Amino acid sequence: MALLIKGGYLVDPSRNLEGLFDLLVENGKVSKVGRNLKPPPGAEILDARGCVVAPAFVDLHAHLRDPGYTYKEDIESGSRAAVFGGFTTVVSMPNTEPETDDPAVVRYQIMRAAEVGLVRLLPAAALTKGRKGRELTEFCALKEAGAVALTDDGTTPTDEALLRTAFEWAADCGLLIMDHAEIPALSRGHLNEGKVSALLGLEGRSRAAEAVAVARDGYLAQITGARLHVQHVTAKETVELLKLFKEKGVSITAEVNPNHLLLTEEAVLKYGSLAKVNPPLRTEEDRRALIEALADGTIDCVGTDHAPHAPHEKERPLDEAPPGMLGFQVALPALVALYNEGLISLRRLVEVLSTVPAKILGLHPELGTLREGTVADVVVFDLKKEWVFDERTNPSKSRNSPFFGRKLVGKVVYTIKEGRVVYRFGA
Numbered sequence: 001m002a003l004l005i006k007g008g009y010l011v012d013p014s015r016n017l018e019g020l021f022d023l024l025v026e027n028g029k030v031s032k033v034g035r036n037l038k039p040p041p042g043a044e045i046l047d048a049r050g051c052v053v054a055p056a057f058v059d060l061h062a063h064l065r066d067p068g069y070t071y072k073e074d075i076e077s078g079s080r081a082a083v084f085g086g087f088t089t090v091v092s093m094p095n096t097e098p099e100t101d102d103p104a105v106v107r108y109q110i111m112r113a114a115e116v117g118l119v120r121l122l123p124a125a126a127l128t129k130g131r132k133g134r135e136l137t138e139f140c141a142l143k144e145a146g147a148v149a150l151t152d153d154g155t156t157p158t159d160e161a162l163l164r165t166a167f168e169w170a171a172d173c174g175l176l177i178m179d180h181a182e183i184p185a186l187s188r189g190h191l192n193e194g195k196v197s198a199l200l201g202l203e204g205r206s207r208a209a210e211a212v213a214v215a216r217d218g219y220l221a222q223i224t225g226a227r228l229h230v231q232h233v234t235a236k237e238t239v240e241l242l243k244l245f246k247e248k249g250v251s252i253t254a255e256v257n258p259n260h261l262l263l264t265e266e267a268v269l270k271y272g273s274l275a276k277v278n279p280p281l282r283t284e285e286d287r288r289a290l291i292e293a294l295a296d297g298t299i300d301c302v303g304t305d306h307a308p309h310a311p312h313e314k315e316r317p318l319d320e321a322p323p324g325m326l327g328f329q330v331a332l333p334a335l336v337a338l339y340n341e342g343l344i345s346l347r348r349l350v351e352v353l354s355t356v357p358a359k360i361l362g363l364h365p366e367l368g369t370l371r372e373g374t375v376a377d378v379v380v381f382d383l384k385k386e387w388v389f390d391e392r393t394n395p396s397k398s399r400n401s402p403f404f405g406r407k408l409v410g411k412v413v414y415t416i417k418e419g420r421v422v423y424r425f426g427a
């Protein structure tokens with residue numbers, strides 16, 4: 001079945017291409033990019049006038065909760081939320097039940113996602129058994145089962161000797177290490193250690209927790225040659241460390257989450273537990289530093305940290321509620337807000353959501369590009385469209401977001417995976 005995406009503004013940073021182009025998809029592949037393309041007989045035509053056409057988004061950081069916590073989300077609802085946000089490739093986090101520390105769980109996740117058929121699910125497996133930080137998992141067996149990365153996301157091991165071995169093994173078997181960079185002893189609290197934690201009389205999570213972890217893990221990457229990806233960067237000191245390691249040529253990349261680009265610690269006063277996330281929302285100075293780092297490439301890309309939790313969990317007091325917010329649905333609006341403020345270019349917006357995360361994965365040279373002959377994973381989005389994130393639009397099983405019930409600007413109109421339309425706005 002052929003598909004002609006007509007009249008859109010195509011942005012493909014992978015080949016420096018930007019302009020009004022039609023895009024023809026045949027047999028699941030991009031077959032032609034050009035002007036005034038004619039549809040082959042029987043082709044479906046998608047009207048993309050007024051919209052951006054780009055390689056579909058790639059998320060390096062999402063919690064799909066399956067197996068084990070399927071009352072929050074499962075692979076089916078999570079896949080629907082992903083394509084709603086323009087993502088066709090998703091790296092899932094291992095804090096499931098059982099934990100994703102065994103090849104059988106990895107195989108289940110890949111098989112279930114294939115059954116649902118909406119996204120390409122690439123599991124991250126746990127670095128340590130049960131994410132307890134005591135015993136390493138079997139990296140090569142996990143990789144053979146289909147895991148693309150290792151992380152104890154939610155926490156980080158504190159045994160440096162174990163970590164050093166982990167980095168050596170990961171380098172040997174070519175797996176990416178993803179780093180929830182927060183030293184536990186420095187992050188016992190529930191929100192940023194600062195003005196708001198003092199006001200509420202609650203223990204805070206230190207910004208040093210992140211910097212110390214990144215310093216530790218950056219050096220481990222340097223001495224072992226492992227590839228390190230720092231998850232959810234939140235603090236300006238971390239940005240400085242990333243610059244240092246990059247200057248030295250260490251294999252280090254980093255992501256920022258939509259929530260840290262849009263919100264600061266004050267959000268906790270307004271939204272309570274809904275604004276609780278680990279690592280926490282920080283200050284306006286940090287937020288500005290993150291945006292600047294995202295624009296200049298010190299922070300490589302955006303990961304959503306899509307982290308669904310049920311209402312009865314998020315309605316608990318701040319010190320008891322689990323951390324996390326929905327991410328797939330607000331990633332594009334967050335970047336459109338920065339674009340509208342003149343803080344990032346349209347090209348950079350596409351890079352950070354697609355081109356760069358695809359490159360970091362490294363395993364799929366066909367992703368994150370619209371080059372002829374590559375797999376047709378395409379997103380069509382409207383930079384101006386206003387929509388309300390609410391019960392009627394939300395495909396997730398959960399609704400834990402400070403943006404729920406609010407009007408957002410910037411919406412994915414079509415998501416296409418391997419030449420098939422897997423999401424249409426309003427359908």
Ligand code: DOR
Nearest residue numbers: 153154277278307323324
């Ligand atoms: O806010 C967070 N939520 N941070 C994490 O590291 C884990 C995640 C979750 O699983 O909900």
Ligand code: ZN
Nearest residue numbers: 153154180231
């Ligand atoms: Zn995390």
